Amino acid sequence: MTAVGAEPLLRVEDLRIVFASRRGELVAVDGVSFAIARGEVLGLVGESGAGKSVTGAAIIGLLDPPGRIAGGRILFEGARIDHLPEEELRRLRGRRIGAVFQDPLTALNPLYTIGRQLVETMRTHLDIGAAEARGRALRLLKEVGIPAAERRFDAYPHELSGGMRQRVVIALALAADPALVIADEPTTALDVSIQAQIIALLKRLCQERGTAVLLITHDMGVIAGAADRVAVMYAGRIVEIGPVAEVLLAPKHPYTVGLMGSIPPLGRKVERLMQIEGSMPRLHEIPPGCAFHPRCPHMRPRCREARPEPVTVGPGHHAACWLFAEEGPDGRA
Amino acid sequence: MLAFVLRRLAQALLVMLTVGLIAFALFRYVGDPINNLVGQETSLAEREALRERLGLNDPFFVQYARFLANAARGDFGFSYIYRRPVAELIAERLPATLELSFAAALLALLVGIPMGVYTALRRRGVLAQGFMMVSLVGVSIPTFLIGILLILVFGVLLRWLPTFGRGEVVELGWWTTGLLTVSGLKALIMPAVTLALFQMTLIMRLVRAEMLEVLRTDYIRFARARGLKSRTIHFGHALKNTLVPVMTITGLQLGSIIAFAIITESVFQWPGMGLLFVQAINEVDIPVMAAYLMLIALFFVIINLVVDILYYLVDPRLRADRAVAHGHG
Numbered sequence: 220m221t222a223v224g225a226e227p228l229l230r231v232e233d234l235r236i237v238f239a240s241r242r243g244e245l246v247a248v249d250g251v252s253f254a255i256a257r258g259e260v261l262g263l264v265g266e267s268g269a270g271k272s273v274t275g276a277a278i279i280g281l282l283d284p285p286g287r288i289a290g291g292r293i294l295f296e297g298a299r300i301d302h303l304p305e306e307e308l309r310r311l312r313g314r315r316i317g318a319v320f321q322d323p324l325t326a327l328n329p330l331y332t333i334g335r336q337l338v339e340t341m342r343t344h345l346d347i348g349a350a351e352a353r354g355r356a357l358r359l360l361k362e363v364g365i366p367a368a369e370r371r372f373d374a375y376p377h378e379l380s381g382g383m384r385q386r387v388v389i390a391l392a393l394a395a396d397p398a399l400v401i402a403d404e405p406t407t408a409l410d411v412s413i414q415a416q417i418i419a420l421l422k423r424l425c426q427e428r429g430t431a432v433l434l435i436t437h438d439m440g441v442i443a444g445a446a447d448r449v450a451v452m453y454a455g456r457i458v459e460i461g462p463v464a465e466v467l468l469a470p471k472h473p474y475t476v477g478l479m480g481s482i483p484p485l486g487r488k489v490e491r492l493m494q495i496e497g498s499m500p501r502l503h504e505i506p507p508g509c510a511f512h513p514r515c516p517h518m519r520p521r522c523r524e525a526r527p528e529p530v531t532v533g534p535g536h537h538a539a540c541w542l543f544a545e546e547g548p549d550g551r552a
Numbered sequence: 553m554l555a556f557v558l559r560r561l562a563q564a565l566l567v568m569l570t571v572g573l574i575a576f577a578l579f580r581y582v583g584d585p586i587n588n589l590v591g592q593e594t595s596l597a598e599r600e601a602l603r604e605r606l607g608l609n610d611p612f613f614v615q616y617a618r619f620l621a622n623a624a625r626g627d628f629g630f631s632y633i634y635r636r637p638v639a640e641l642i643a644e645r646l647p648a649t650l651e652l653s654f655a656a657a658l659l660a661l662l663v664g665i666p667m668g669v670y671t672a673l674r675r676r677g678v679l680a681q682g683f684m685m686v687s688l689v690g691v692s693i694p695t696f697l698i699g700i701l702l703i704l705v706f707g708v709l710l711r712w713l714p715t716f717g718r719g720e721v722v723e724l725g726w727w728t729t730g731l732l733t734v735s736g737l738k739a740l741i742m743p744a745v746t747l748a749l750f751q752m753t754l755i756m757r758l759v760r761a762e763m764l765e766v767l768r769t770d771y772i773r774f775a776r777a778r779g780l781k782s783r784t785i786h787f788g789h790a791l792k793n794t795l796v797p798v799m800t801i802t803g804l805q806l807g808s809i810i811a812f813a814i815i816t817e818s819v820f821q822w823p824g825m826g827l828l829f830v831q832a833i834n835e836v837d838i839p840v841m842a843a844y845l846m847l848i849a850l851f852f853v854i855i856n857l858v859v860d861i862l863y864y865l866v867d868p869r870l871r872a873d874r875a876v877a878h879g880h881g
Contacts, residue, residue: 343778
């Protein structure tokens, strides 16, 4: 948790990301604010299209056109990094902010050995010679749990399994000792049996190095296992953010309540899982007011008219819902 | 690797045998070679004697086997027109065609690839759009017209370059080269440009399309996320991944450059095999046609073999034997 007065590692303020399209500008992310302290793991959850990945891409300046940052600020170590010139962003990427991508099968260049890709990343950012980089790369490969690292150093990506390749991707993300890693769905493309291992590995390595993580996922299980805090996104906005135990065990926003209710509990039989009626609106049909109101069981007239701002519902726990703005945390039906 | 090359060689042999059959069929079914050899006043008996002497009365397979055995030694018989060994005629013409073809291929690659990369990276740039428009012209104007236009501008109006022939040549053993004299090099420019233009635009468009494809891939995005320099990403990671399709097409195109130098050679009166072939068709000089056919097939086979081996060197995924050794972890 951020100590009072200390500058967080990353601060995103009122971020707005739009995509130009024939139908005009589509707002993918709207008014998103959060902060990550040094060494902290912040989970960012939501359904596909909620704006999680574009938020992550915007932080490292890899938003693909026609997407662009249309408003807000991104501060890294106290300095603004949105709208930095490309060359300065490049020096930041890989060096201060690492990235882990979703699909390890496609994230590695098929024509280069994994050793070469590691050495290349290190030598781009660190002032070290080829031999030193090789040594570092081998140590890193061992750290991420690649057996027979010396032999695997000269292997091509296709010679490794998906789980092994994701370990290599994690090694690449950590190659230059960044302060923050943005992990975008790091386990989604993997076999279920390997997912837990990869998450545990990522968490352990970052803990050892004091690296903060923005963990983007749609998997609540991943969040529960790895994150310190969690932000729930819906239709381009953060609807609830707070310590992971609070948000998962005592969710406040009706959307989060619905999400948690749709996960089958262990050890206890339920007749029917809770289901949120309807589906998340597409970007060009986000309703006015609270974007969740058409699906919300607690909808009231006000929800259709005005957008709720986040209100404090517990220590470090905020939810953007009229239920709490009007009546306080206990006013739920 | 060795097994792979041997397999390919066996396939190549099969291709050559098939082409040999077609070339041989020319002798049997395109006109009567005797008519082309003798004058009108030759008697039927004399014709029959000649037919017997040339082995034209032997069974089909005997003739085919004889043809193949001779062809393997480079012996394609005598030209009906020149009354000289075909191998000799071709050996005389081969250097001119090969020099022209390789100059054209080199030009096409050295200009086409950088232009393809440039137009892919600066997709919306004015210059890139200009290249794309010019390339459309290059693809759509027929070769002979480009040759004639070049002759008109640089040969007739500006008088900078010779309009026909190979210029002065130097003999290096049996090979004659125009690359060592100024007049030879000057004579090479227009034919090479004419022959290269289509290939150049084709390669440029191909490289551009492949680059755009590769630049969208995850590993390029990840390379950017790793903070690699643009130059490394574009010319190391991206360009190398476009090479396999580019090599395939370039290899095939090199074959067609050699085979279809005919038109360019006619326009510029370039003393190469293409010109020889056109004359051979006009005169029904079947031994020359057959030899040309076999030779072009041989070029295609060799080029394809080289391209296959290059795949192997460029793309580690094709070296399947390695993958087994490493296994999965």
